[in-house]
Amino acid sequence: MxxxxxxxxxxxxxxxxxxxxxxxxxxxxxxxxxxxxxxxxxxxxxxxxxxxxxxxxxxxxxxxxxxxxxxxxxxxxxxxxxxxxxxxxxxxxxxxxxxxxxxxxxxxxxxxxxxxxxxxxxxxxxxxxAHAVAPGAVTPAGSDHFAVFTPYYRRWSDHPLRAVLRAPRAISVPDGVGSEALPRRADVAGTSPGLAPGGEAEGRERLASWLRGAIEAYEDLHDDLAGDGTSRLSSHLHFGTLSPVECVQRALEHGGPGADAFVRQLAWRDFHHQVLAARPAAARSDYRTRHDRWRQEDSAGDDVAAWKEGRTGYPIIDAAMRQLAHEGWMHNRGRLLTASFLAKTLYADWRIGARHFLDLLVDGDVANNQLNWQWVAGTGTDTRPNRVLNPLLQARRYDPDGAYVRRWVPELAGVAGHAVHQPWKLPAAERAGLDYPEPIVDLSDALDHFRQARGLH
Known part of the structure; x- marks a missing residue:
């Protein structure tokens, strides 16, 4: 045998x-x-x-x-x-x-x-x-990996996908092979209260449901924080309960702008994996150094703690950080905003934030987590390394009526309209009744500090 x-x-x-x-x-x-x-x-x-x-x-x-x-x-x-x-x-x-x-x-x-x-x-x-297109399957002339997404995506899109394979009908396992007991979710302490269930059956049902409806609006709604129009398939892709090849194939068969936008995000996932495969040190070191002298936890400890706890005084940042703590997952736009706030507004080392995300994210994938953090910090593959995302402008654009903030920051649930994004501007009597902190940093001062640190003045 x-x-x-x-x-x-x-x-x-x-x-x-x-x-x-x-x-x-x-x-x-x-x-x-x-x-x-x-x-x-x-x-x-x-x-x-x-x-x-x-x-x-x-x-x-x-x-x-x-x-x-x-x-x-x-x-x-x-x-x-x-x-x-x-x-x-x-x-x-x-x-x-x-x-x-x-x-x-x-x-x-x-x-x-x-x-x-x-x-x-x-x-x-x-x-x-684990990838639709494996690391190294497409490379540019003269290099072992692509450092810019757009040319990578063109080559990725032209690369033929292998056929999707059926599940086996029967499997014969040799007798007598010893095994430990399966681990049980019930035996794991310290999980987020809103943690989603895992497993292949759950992932396949979520993919089927996504393809039946929400993917249609994905191109328009994927950045809508309150609408939560993302697929939420990242955890299943990370653990491999879903095949990225099958996800791409089924999305392409579905067709339409939403499906195209979704496939592009799957390409981003493969892009980061091919970068890390070629440059493994990027998991802990700058892919492209800007010679930053980041604040570490010994000097930024109070600010970092406020960021982790969702008590920065900037409601859109705090809402996203509280979603992370509750669900072990965060909306993609929230990840960009919170990362920019830590690395560029607080000028704290991106590795502090990356580690915190890995401590909580179910989809805590080293390639995508570390390289997305570097992208935002400006030490990765971003072609605009000095961009800073203003949390107030971003809140007005991606949470215009404040629904996302009110969902995750209940202290502000009674604040109407756009005021929910700047509660410190409320009249003193209204502000006194809120158990919510003042901003830990002035955005203008922080922007000046970042520009000076990067030598942009």
Whole structure:
């Protein structure tokens, strides 16, 4: 009997899964394996929100496999050690793995290949599993990656997509392969109260619902904070309960301006992954340094704490930060505003904000989180590195009647009209009745400080 192992990482699904399909086609029996990685936990990435969502995803994957006669094998420890053990226990001839972009994933792949080679087992890496277009699949002349999105998007759009694969009908797992118990969401403490459920079934239903209706208005409403016209599929893409290839294919089949705008956002996701794959150090260092002397937490501690708690005195910023704390998710426009406020208005190190986002975001993807933060901070791929988003102007544009602010900042629920965005301008008697802070910084002074720091004066 020929045995192959499929190592699941950020691809927790059975639909459109090339490693699983390849193993099924080539082997008599397959071991679907997930390893709870001690290194990820030790580095602080196994935060409560993602741990709870992961538990849902693993339960869903196990259920889907059992529906097909199989099961998920769960081990804990060093990934390379545990995969090698399973391969040795089962006499596996081959291990299948989805390609990934982070420096850690690349190093893990190298180690795994070497260890499996020593014991006579082959590692096969499948690309375009976690991406619609894999890192390195399209490159400009003279470079290993695109540094500007628009030319990347043109090449990305012309790149042929692989066919979407059906879920297997039946899976045969060797007898006697030991497994730990599945983690349970109920056992994870400290999660956000409004945390959404995870799992492939949930992701596929959300995608189907999105394609049935809301995608039509996406081009016009994706920046509308109160309208919340985004797909909310980012967490499922991060954990791989949805295939980005399938998302692109189904959106293109749907057609229309909203679908085109949605596909463009999926291309942005791949863009950041190809940057990180080529420049792994960008996860922690400036992609393009501006020689900033950022404020650190020892000097900006009170301001940073106010930002994290949603108590800056700027309602649109505080609303977004409170949404993050409550849901483990934040509207895309809110992410841009809060990041600009921390990095450019408070002139605090972008890494402080990126770490806080990773502590809470269910979709806390290193490539997109770190490189979006750098884009806003002006140290990444933004072609206008010195732009500063004014929270008052942005609030009037993207939350014109204040509905988003009133939803997340209940202290201001009774403030009418545009005044909700500048409560410090209310008459003293009205302001006295609000349990809401004064602004922690003057926007004009902050803009001057940023321009001086960047040498723009």
């Amino acid at each position: 020929t045995v192959h192992v499929v190592l699941f990482t950020s691809d927790l699904r059975v639909h459109d899964h090339p490693p699983l399909a390849a193993a099924q086609a080539a082997a008599d029996e397959v071991v679907p394996l997930f390893v709870r990685d001690d290194a990820i936990a030790g580095a602080g990435f196994a935060v409560p929100n993602r741990a709870a969502f992961l538990a849902d995803c693993l339960a869903g994957l196990d259920a889907a496999l059992r529906d097909r006669g199989g099961r998920l094998v769960v081990r804990g420890g060093d990934v390379v050690t545990e995969v090698a053990k399973v391969a040795a226990e089962t006499g596996a001839a081959q291990v299948h793995l989805a390609g990934a972009s982070s420096g850690y994933a690349q190093a893990r792949e190298r180690r795994l290949r070497e260890e499996l080679h020593r014991q006579g087992c082959r590692l096969t890496v499948h690309h375009e599993v």
